[in-house]
Amino acid sequence: MAELPHWNDYLPTQQPKATHWARSLEAKKVLLLRAMGKSPDTLLPTTMKSYSSTLTLFDRIWNQHVIKAGPSGAAIVAIDRVFLHERTGSIALKSLADQGRQIRSPERVFCTMDHIVDTFPGRGDETRMPGGREFITTTRVAARAAGIHLFDIGDPDQGIVHVVSPEQGIALPGLTLVCPDSHTGTVGGLGALGWGIGSSEAEHALATGTLVVERPRQMRVRFEGRLGFGVSAKDMILALIGAHGAGGGVGCVVEFAGSAVRDLAVEARLTLCNMAVEFGAFSGLIAPDDKTLSYVHNRRFAPQGPSWDRAVAHWRTLGTDPEACFDAEVVIDAGAIGPRITWGTSPQHEIAIDEAVPDPARESDAKRRQAMERALAYMGLQPGAPLIGQPIDAAFIGSCTNSRLSDLRAAAELLNGRRVAAGVKAICVPGSSRVKREAEAEGLDRIFTDAGFEWRESGCSMCFFAGGESFGQGQRVVTSTNRNFENRQGPATRSHLASPVTVAASALAGCIADARQFGKP
Amino acid sequence: MEPFVRHTGIAAPLLRINIDTDAIIPSREMKRVSKEGLGEGLFANWRYRDVASRAEEPGFVLNRAPWRQASILLAGANFGCGSSREHAVWALKDFGFLAIVAPSFGSIFHGNCVRNGIVPVELDESQVAVLAAAEEAKPGRPLTIDLENCQLVDADGSSHAFRIAEQARHLLLEGLDPIAATLAEDQHIQNFLERDRRERPWVYELPSA
Ligand code: SF4
Numbered sequence: 001m002a003e004l005p006h007w008n009d010y011l012p013t014q015q016p017k018a019t020h021w022a023r024s025l026e027a028k029k030v031l032l033l034r035a036m037g038k039s040p041d042t043l044l045p046t047t048m049k050s051y052s053s054t055l056t057l058f059d060r061i062w063n064q065h066v067i068k069a070g071p072s073g074a075a076i077v078a079i080d081r082v083f084l085h086e087r088t089g090s091i092a093l094k095s096l097a098d099q100g101r102q103i104r105s106p107e108r109v110f111c112t113m114d115h116i117v118d119t120f121p122g123r124g125d126e127t128r129m130p131g132g133r134e135f136i137t138t139t140r141v142a143a144r145a146a147g148i149h150l151f152d153i154g155d156p157d158q159g160i161v162h163v164v165s166p167e168q169g170i171a172l173p174g175l176t177l178v179c180p181d182s183h184t185g186t187v188g189g190l191g192a193l194g195w196g197i198g199s200s201e202a203e204h205a206l207a208t209g210t211l212v213v214e215r216p217r218q219m220r221v222r223f224e225g226r227l228g229f230g231v232s233a234k235d236m237i238l239a240l241i242g243a244h245g246a247g248g249g250v251g252c253v254v255e256f257a258g259s260a261v262r263d264l265a266v267e268a269r270l271t272l273c274n275m276a277v278e279f280g281a282f283s284g285l286i287a288p289d290d291k292t293l294s295y296v297h298n299r300r301f302a303p304q305g306p307s308w309d310r311a312v313a314h315w316r317t318l319g320t321d322p323e324a325c326f327d328a329e330v331v332i333d334a335g336a337i338g339p340r341i342t343w344g345t346s347p348q349h350e351i352a353i354d355e356a357v358p359d360p361a362r363e364s365d366a367k368r369r370q371a372m373e374r375a376l377a378y379m380g381l382q383p384g385a386p387l388i389g390q391p392i393d394a395a396f397i398g399s400c401t402n403s404r405l406s407d408l409r410a411a412a413e414l415l416n417g418r419r420v421a422a423g424v425k426a427i428c429v430p431g432s433s434r435v436k437r438e439a440e441a442e443g444l445d446r447i448f449t450d451a452g453f454e455w456r457e458s459g460c461s462m463c464f465f466a467g468g469e470s471f472g473q474g475q476r477v478v479t480s481t482n483r484n485f486e487n488r489q490g491p492a493t494r495s496h497l498a499s500p501v502t503v504a505a506s507a508l509a510g511c512i513a514d515a516r517q518f519g520k521p
Numbered sequence: 522m523e524p525f526v527r528h529t530g531i532a533a534p535l536l537r538i539n540i541d542t543d544a545i546i547p548s549r550e551m552k553r554v555s556k557e558g559l560g561e562g563l564f565a566n567w568r569y570r571d572v573a574s575r576a577e578e579p580g581f582v583l584n585r586a587p588w589r590q591a592s593i594l595l596a597g598a599n600f601g602c603g604s605s606r607e608h609a610v611w612a613l614k615d616f617g618f619l620a621i622v623a624p625s626f627g628s629i630f631h632g633n634c635v636r637n638g639i640v641p642v643e644l645d646e647s648q649v650a651v652l653a654a655a656e657e658a659k660p661g662r663p664l665t666i667d668l669e670n671c672q673l674v675d676a677d678g679s680s681h682a683f684r685i686a687e688q689a690r691h692l693l694l695e696g697l698d699p700i701a702a703t704l705a706e707d708q709h710i711q712n713f714l715e716r717d718r719r720e721r722p723w724v725y726e727l728p729s730a
Pocket residue numbers: 114115160161162181183398399400401459460463464481482
């Protein structure tokens with residue numbers, strides 16, 4: 001193995017909250033941890049990894065793809081699919097062409113228009129982002145010249161890359177998929193190994209069909225038990241990041257497992273893996289099962305006929321052996337997780353929705369305390385104040401995290417027959433044109449618009465601020481997206497990350513609200 | 522890419538944790554399909570009191586002498602987390618940074634650094650804090666990054682061994698073009714593809730859509 005960061009770098013940046021963490025690790029593991037003077041909630045150190053013949057899901061995918069292992073833990077790894085979008089893919093395609101390099105397997109490269117495109121009805125190439133049109137037209141010209149499949153504006157299958165790739169069967173179990181976009185690990189929800197890369201690495205993947213990858217360490221996060229009413233995958237991942245920090249998974253591929261993960265529908269699994277990168281992880285993975293197979297079946301680019309049967313036989317072998325060891329393991333009591341929401345400017349700044357904003361004075365680590373103080377000042381919040389009841393200016397349902405049909409259905413269930421509070425700007429942006437179409441076929445668009453939500457064309461929209469549309473200075477937004485960084489959704493905009501139902505409930509209440517107060521339907 | 526063996530320069534302390542790529546270069550600063558000229562947008566939201574007019578925020582470290590000339594950045598843990606935008610690295614490079622010293626890095630950012638000749642130097646948090654404190658006490662002391670020996674040498678002659686993945690060190694030291702290096706292994710790739718096509722045909726035979 002190559003030199004790895006010191007183990008201390010991976011320690012939780014915040015003490016785990018006992019109430020949210022199960023104490024039910026197997027006796028063996030607990031003993032190991034106790035012997036090391038660590039609490040059972042902390043992570044197992046790397047030296048604990050036993051290199052036996054048992055394999056993890058990640059080992060199996062990795063082994064299948066190693067073309068040549070290097071001396072230091074890095075390997076040349078085969079890349080099965082490359083996905084690009086107009087914001088970063090444009091640069092990769094252009095730069096590759098400028099160097100006179102060819103794409104090795106254009107039939108396995110896809111591109112979509114999602115980041116910069118307008119989401120207003122009747123859109124064309126014009127966008128509100130300064131210079132945005134150049135990204136769109138450069139991408140279109142370069143994609144056509146390269147002979148890759150483009151989901152262009154107006155294409156019935158256009159959408160956010162991480163929504164489109166599973167939906168179109170481009171991401172499949174056991175495949176490697178890269179994209180110059182940090183949320184590429186989303187496809188781990190299908191058991192595909194996806195990870196985000198930079199533009200230069202994208203050029204590498206396009207030109208060679210491979211990447212040189214440092215083998216990541218392995219962590220397993222097991223959510224055991226049953227999720228409560230009104231609690232979803234978004235709450236699970238926020239709870240994990242809150243307890244172990246935004247850097248808790250740095251250098252690791254994280255396998256999500258446990259009964260609560262198996263109980264999740266495939267779309268919710270995509271949500272869980274989507275935010276593995278917010279945990280600092282290289283990627284997230286979930287072993288494929290029957291639900292995965294029926295999700296993938298008959299997707300546009302999925303194998304058909306005899307090819308399907310062969311693929312299924314292979315996919316059935318993709319799992320983690322019961323005895324397999326991980327470099328680190330975390331167990332979480334899913335039943336103890338309630339709706340979660342962020343109060344600050346890092347995804348680790350999160351609490352249960354009915355908790356009070358934490359007090360930096362009680363944080364012993366100076367840097368974390370300063371980060372908390374900065375965050376509170378930015379967010380315009382006082383330590384000890386409840387979040388429930390905080391007036392909001394806007395509500396946003398969208399992004400590659402939570403804009404699939406099931407997300408829209410969950411929000412619509414709450415919105416049905418109700419009205420968004422006066423003064424709240426509420427927006428719903430379906431994750432793909434197909435999601436939008438399917439939602440409209442069910443009449444969800446009417447529920448949203450009747451409630452007072454805008455109903456948009458698909459794209460990343462205001463998940464991030466690209467210089468065009470934004471929520472505005474000091475505006476408080478409850479949002480189903482994945483990043484609450486300073487200025488992420490607009491200059492000085494204050495973002496509170498939460499699940500789609502929490503966004504919907506808050507939009508109705510005009511302030512941060514617990515969806516459970518609206519009762520079971 | 523220029524090989525990086527050793528570099529001596531001024532180190533600017535910016536010890537916030539979880540500095541994300543949106544903070545390193547805000548999205549709206551990426552106006553063109555280009556890797557050039559991004560240094561002006563570096564840390565724009567922190568560096569400028571008014572982003573549009575570029576009126577400087579006098580307190581920000583890169584607006585203070587001698588750190589305007591810094592080529593090494595001392596940063597907090599998980600530096601470069603967040604979006605994959607390589608613009609963050611292009612902006613740092615364009616400003617003049619050649620090395621970032623932090624306890625840990627966002628993984629995509631780390632790879633982007635190596636591709637662009639910036640050395641991601643991993644040092645324990647306590648050591649970074651000591652360097653930063655010394656820098657604040659006596660601004661402008663030169664630090665030396667010796668990549669060949671994985672040592673960070675302080676102005677007073679004391680040195681700190683740092684961590685960097687061997688693959689990254691190799692690429693930086695040799696200034697290699699990674700694509701050319703991989704294409705030199707083409708026979709391995711061909712052999713792999715031939716075998717893999719038989720084992721996993723569905724990966725290669727996409728339904729014509
Ligand atoms: S929806 Fe947001 S997080 Fe997802 S790809 Fe688009 S900009 Fe990135």
